[in-house]
Amino acid sequence: xxxxxxxxxxxxxxxxxxxxxxxxxxxxxxxxxxxxxxxxxxxxxxxxxxxxxxxxxxxxxxxxxxxxxxxxxxxxxxxxxxxxxxxxxxxxxxxxxxxxxxxxxxxxxxxxxxxxxxxxxxxxxxxxxxxxxxxxxxxxxxxxxxxxxxxxxxxxxxxxxxxxxxxxxxxxxxxxxxxxxxxxxxxxxxxxxxxxxxxxxxxxxxxxxxxxxxxxxxxxxxxxxxxxxxxxxxxxxxxxxxxxxxxxxxxxxxxxxxxxxxxxxxxxxxxxxxxxxxxxxxxxxxxxxxxxxxxxxxxxxxxxxxxxxxxxxxxxxxxxxxxxxxxxxxxxxxxxxxxxxxxxxxxxxxxxxxxxxxxxxxxxxxxxxxxxxxxxxxxxxxxxxxxxxxxxxxxxxxxxxxxxxxxxxxxxxxxxxxxxxxxxxxxxxxxxxxxxxxxxxxxxxxxxxxxxxxxxxxxxxxxxxxxxxxxxxxxxxxxxxxxxxxxxxxxxxxxxxxxxxxxxxxxxxxxxxxxxxxxxxxxxx
Amino acid sequence: xxxxxxxxxxxxxxxxxxxxxxxxxxxxxxxxxxxxxxxxxxxxxxxxxxxxxxxxxxxxxxxxxxxxxxxxxxxxxxxxxxxxxxxxxxxxxxxxxxxxxxxxxxxxxxxxxxxxxxxxxxxxxxxxxxxxxxxxxxxxxxxxxxxxxxxxxxxxxxxxxxxxxxxxxxxxxxxxxxxxxxxxxxxxxxxxxxxxxxxxxxxxxxxxxxxxxxxxxxxxxxxxxxxxxxxxxxxxxxxxxxxxxxxxxxxxxxxxxxxxxxxxxxxxxxxxxxxxxxxxxxxxxxxxxx
Numbered sequence: 020x021x022x023x024x025x026x027x028x029x030x031x032x033x034x035x036x037x038x039x040x041x042x043x044x045x046x047x048x049x050x051x052x053x054x055x056x057x058x059x060x061x062x063x064x065x066x067x068x069x070x071x072x073x074x075x076x077x078x079x080x081x082x083x084x085x086x087x088x089x090x091x092x093x094x095x096x097x098x099x100x101x102x103x104x105x106x107x108x109x110x111x112x113x114x115x116x117x118x119x120x121x122x123x124x125x126x127x128x129x130x131x132x133x134x135x136x137x138x139x140x141x142x143x144x145x146x147x148x149x150x151x152x153x154x155x156x157x158x159x160x161x162x163x164x165x166x167x168x169x170x171x172x173x174x175x176x177x178x179x180x181x182x183x184x185x186x187x188x189x190x191x192x193x194x195x196x197x198x199x200x201x202x203x204x205x206x207x208x209x210x211x212x213x214x215x216x217x218x219x220x221x222x223x224x225x226x227x228x229x230x231x232x233x234x235x236x237x238x239x240x241x242x243x244x245x246x247x248x249x250x251x252x253x254x255x256x257x258x259x260x261x262x263x264x265x266x267x268x269x270x271x272x273x274x275x276x277x278x279x280x281x282x283x284x285x286x287x288x289x290x291x292x293x294x295x296x297x298x299x300x301x302x303x304x305x306x307x308x309x310x311x312x313x314x315x316x317x318x319x320x321x322x323x324x325x326x327x328x329x330x331x332x333x334x335x336x337x338x339x340x341x342x343x344x345x346x347x348x349x350x351x352x353x354x355x356x357x358x359x360x361x362x363x364x365x366x367x368x369x370x371x372x373x374x375x376x377x378x379x380x381x382x383x384x385x386x387x388x389x390x391x392x393x394x395x396x397x398x399x400x401x402x403x404x405x406x407x408x409x410x411x412x413x414x415x416x417x418x419x420x421x422x423x424x425x426x427x428x429x430x431x432x433x434x435x436x437x438x439x440x441x442x443x444x445x446x447x448x449x450x451x452x453x454x455x456x457x458x459x460x461x462x463x464x465x466x467x468x469x470x471x472x473x474x475x476x477x478x479x480x481x482x483x484x485x486x487x488x489x490x491x492x493x494x495x496x497x498x499x500x501x502x503x504x505x506x507x508x509x510x511x512x513x514x515x516x517x518x519x520x521x522x523x524x525x526x527x528x529x530x531x532x533x534x535x536x537x538x539x540x541x542x543x544x
Numbered sequence: 545x546x547x548x549x550x551x552x553x554x555x556x557x558x559x560x561x562x563x564x565x566x567x568x569x570x571x572x573x574x575x576x577x578x579x580x581x582x583x584x585x586x587x588x589x590x591x592x593x594x595x596x597x598x599x600x601x602x603x604x605x606x607x608x609x610x611x612x613x614x615x616x617x618x619x620x621x622x623x624x625x626x627x628x629x630x631x632x633x634x635x636x637x638x639x640x641x642x643x644x645x646x647x648x649x650x651x652x653x654x655x656x657x658x659x660x661x662x663x664x665x666x667x668x669x670x671x672x673x674x675x676x677x678x679x680x681x682x683x684x685x686x687x688x689x690x691x692x693x694x695x696x697x698x699x700x701x702x703x704x705x706x707x708x709x710x711x712x713x714x715x716x717x718x719x720x721x722x723x724x725x726x727x728x729x730x731x732x733x734x735x736x737x738x739x740x741x742x743x744x745x746x747x748x749x750x751x752x753x754x755x756x757x758x759x760x761x762x763x764x765x766x767x768x769x770x771x772x773x774x775x776x777x778x779x780x781x782x783x784x785x786x787x788x789x790x791x792x793x794x795x796x797x798x799x800x801x802x803x804x805x806x807x808x809x810x811x812x813x814x815x816x817x818x819x820x821x822x823x824x825x826x827x828x829x830x831x832x833x834x
Contacts, residue, residue: 036737057686066686087736088654091645095638095707099664102704106675107667113675332572340562341569349817350573353580356816359765360783361805364790365583368594368798376582379598406575467668469768474787496671496768503674505772515674522671530666 044081048074073097107523114293114516118286120509122271129285130249133256133273134227135220136283137247147232148190149240151206151216152198159212161221161232162192162200163240171195177222178232191238206237213237247281256281286513293517306482306489307498307518313397314494317472318465321404322458328405329412330450334442337420348417355410363474366403370475393491396476400492404471408461412454419453420446459533463526469496495522587806592799608803617804619778620785624808627695627770627781628763631702635759636752638703639710644740646711647718648726658715665708669701670768676701677772693775701773702763710755717751718744757819761812782808 051074058067080086080093089096116122124132147163152171154160160173162184169192172178183196193200206212216237223229223242230244248257256265256273265273265280271287272280298304332351336344354362369376370389378385389399423446431441472478478493478501488501488508499518504510586597590605612618645651646658669676677692680701684691691697725747726739734743745752767783774780780788786804789797 036735054687061686063682063686066682088645088649088651091641091649091740092657095642095703095711098638098700098703099707102676102679102701103664103669103672103708106669106672106679106704107664109675109679110672113678118678335565335568338562338565341565347569347573349820351576352820353576353813356813357580357809358761358812360767361786361809362579364786364801365579365805367790368597368801369579369582371594374594374597376598406579410576463666467671469670470765470783473767474790477791499671499674500768503677505674505677512674512678519671519674523667526666526668526671 040081044078047077051077069101110516110519110523113512114520115288115290115513116286117271117284117289117292117513118516119511119513120504121282122284122286122513123510124285126267126271126285129271129273129283130256131227132283133281134245134247134249135231137245137258138220138230138243139246140233141230141242141244144242147240148186148192149232149234149238150187150191150193150195151201151212151237152192152195153201154198159201159215159219160198161219161234161240162195162198163232164190164192169195171198172221172232174219174221177224189238203238289513293514294521296514297517297521302486306485306487309482309491310489310493310495310498313492314466317397317400317404317494318462318468320401321408321465321468322462324401324405325408326412326416326454326458326461328409329414330416332409332413333416333420334446337417348413351413352410354406355408355414359407360470360474362407363403363471366399366406367475370399390476391480393480396480396492400472400475403475404465404468407471411461415454415457416450419450422453423449455536456533459529459536463529466494466526466529467496467522468494469500472497473500583802583805586798587802589799589802592797592802594798597798597802608799609807611800612803612807615800616777616780616785617800620780620782621808623695623774623779624764624781624783627699627702628760630699631706631763632756632760634699634703635706635710636756638706639714639755640745640748640752641740642707642711643714643718644744646715648723661708661711665705665712669705670766673768673772676769680773692773693779695774695779698770698773701769702759702766706759710759713755714748714751717748721747753819757815764812 051070054070055067055074058064058070077093077097080089147165149164150162152160152162154173158173158175160171160176161178162169162171162181163178164186169181169184169186170178171181171184171192181195181197184192185194187193201212206216216234220231220233220243222231228245228248230242232240233243234240246258246260248259249255250257254267257263258265263275263277263279265275268274269287270284270289272284274280296303297307336347336351338344341347367390372378372386372388372391375389377389378387388395390396427445427449428441431445436444472492472494476490476492478497479490480492481488481490489498493501495518499515499522500506502511502518503515504512582597582600585600585602586594587608588601588604588606589597590603590607592608592611646654680690680692680697683697684694688694689696690700721744725743729739729743764781765783766781767787770781771784771787774784777785782804786801786808789801789804
């Protein structure tokens with residue numbers, strides 16, 4: 020093509036780039052619409068709204084010519100918005116609620132759950148001939164013969180009349196339109212199916228007060244109705260056997276006049292309750308205070324010891340007269356290249372009091388319970404973290420020392436400054452300029468160093484005088500993990516999130532200080 | 545006599561200034577690599593229990609390595625590679641695209657976005673794990689693929705932190721590439737996409753490698769999020785699975801753990817040593833592990 024040709028001649032259709040973009044957008048739209056439809060089906064309005072907005076934004080951004088920077092920012096931005104900014108914000112919201120075990124859903128969910136929990140078999144009620152059916156999606160249901168009318172329903176769909184059904188000789192439906200009837204022989208041989216059938220509950224109607232159909236053996240259905248009755252108008256729950264009336268309070272519970280409470284509540288905002296509980300609750304405040312002190316001590320001591328050791332080694336071996344420095348250096352930093360979680364697990368075994376290599380080789384077979392004693396465990400954690408992180412500081416300090424102006428040091432030597440004087444007045448201040456931000460980042464990292472604590476001691480040994488399950492080596496983040504109950508046990512998302520907020524504030528303050536400090540140090544130069 | 549004295553004095557001075565550094569270096573090396581030697585020895589010891597593992601290198605026996613085949617170890621390794629690999633690729637692509645936009649386009653809200661990103665990345669996702677857990681519970685109701693116990697969900701969570709962590713590292717690097725290159729390509733009729741993919745990306749490969757490696761290593765080492773998200777054993781990553789081995793039956797699974805550790809850490813060690821120079825450079829720019 021001659022060089023003075025116009026661009027128009029070089030135009031070769033829409034090009035591969037456009038086709039690729041079109042295909043990608045088709046995939047994105049297909050996925051997006053699937054999510055939108057699923058959100059409609061499950062009635063998750065927040066997710067529905069968010070997915071519509073995100074999808075529309077994607078289409079506008081990638082088919083408009085005026086949104087160039089956003090074309091590059093958008094993919095990362097979506098993940099950032101959903102999985103980081105939203106979760107940060109949501110933590111802030113949950114911190115002000117009593118979300119957790121016993122307060123896990125909305126009020127309507129609590130009402131439904133309470134009524135279901137109170138369901139009992141109605142004395143002297145009729146037995147309905149019943150068949151187990153399976154829907155197209157594989158969901159189990161019951162078909163009952165209600166004096167000639169066949170009604171069918173599943174766990175999610177209440178009973179409804181089916182016109183097109185055949186009855187067998189024992190009165191139970193044998194064919195139901197839209198469902199497959201599970202043969203009785205299958206039921207008798209399939210253990211899992213039996214479990215599912217016995218726990219299945221099919222609502223009689225949309226009103227939870229009408230009760231449900233259940234079965235014990237898979238051939239007759241019985242009506243269960245709740246001993247509790249929900250009055251939607253008055254918002255009260257009445258126990259029909261005792262006549263007790265429970266009404267909702269502002270803490271998300273159904274409470275009777277005599278103070279008794281139904282087990283299932285819903286979550287409500289509780290203001291600063293979680294924060295206040297963290298500092299005043301007799302069972303919680305002292306362990307949390309100890310955990311907080313240890314968190315600071317752990318983070319500060321880790322940075323100081325590993326920085327100190329790394330700097331010491333760096334000064335000793337930043338010496339051109341030492342031969343094979345590259346090999347020494349590579350060997351020195353091996354702990355840093357070893358995956359941290361494996362190191363922590365490895366040391367856990369090495370510190371084992373009975374069989375551990377530390378006792379066997381270095382303490383002559385003594386039976387020191389390294390991880391079972393509060394102070395020894397703390398020492399062990401600091402030691403392991405020192406082992407893990409001194410190579411980092413060794414590398415950083417070596418780099419900083421090599422970048423140091425040699426003239427300044429020479430001038431100091433000529434002026435008669437001794438080694439200590441040189442170190443204190445020249446090397447350390449210069450070093451701190453470049454390493455202080457890293458020290459602060461390292462502090463923030465160790466402040467939240469869940470892995471080493473959890474892998475090495477699991478936070479233990481536990482405080483003997485507390486039922487919280489917290490221990491002497493727990494740091495705030497592992498305490499949050501313990502309290503949140505995400506790994507099992509009673510959950511208290513509200514309190515856990517409140518503690519997360521406190522951690523965020525600490526980190527925020529430290530980062531802000533760090534910024535100012537670095538600027539100040541730079542100005543000195 | 546004088547020469548002898550002088551040599552002796554020189555030697556003494558050498559010992560005082562340099563020589564003592566060699567024995568000290570040996571001590572440091574022992575401190576640094578003793579646990580690594582110990583785990584290698586434990587992995588080669590038949591029987592595979594913690595008891596008696598202190599006698600170093602008394603037997604060399606591959607039985608622990610063979611026994612790994614009867615456990616979920618290789619499934620976990622594969623899961624870790626999938627999660628870490630996809631996270632690394634995603635983080636590199638999204639980080640590079642964002643850095644390109646910030647470095648090459650001047651748009652309203654650019655400074656504000658950069659500052660907000662700087663602030664957001666200070667707050668680690670792991671501290672918000674309760675909210676992550678609740679978010680995935682809700683998402684899972686709608687799209688099971690994005691719910692609890694899905695590797696895709698875990699990858700998405702990791703990618704949520706990608707923009708904050710990597711954009712700045714890359715932004716600096718992108719800025720060091722002269723804009724004249726873009727401009728001359730633009731005059732030749734290249735589109736912004738062509739400039740990004742064909743010109744800039746090849747020039748920034750070193751930083752792409754560093755970011756990819758860091759993203760992989762952090763996904764490899766993450767425990768808290770992986771533990772919360774992945775609930776069934778065949779979805780676990782190595783961190784979750786090996787924790788389970790050591791926490792439940794420390795004494796009896798020790799040989800398996802040691803063999804698994806050796807296998808899993810060797811590639812990381814090799815990669816680290818090969819890329820030592822890049823990583824040391826990256827360290828001083830703010831990505832911290834220790």
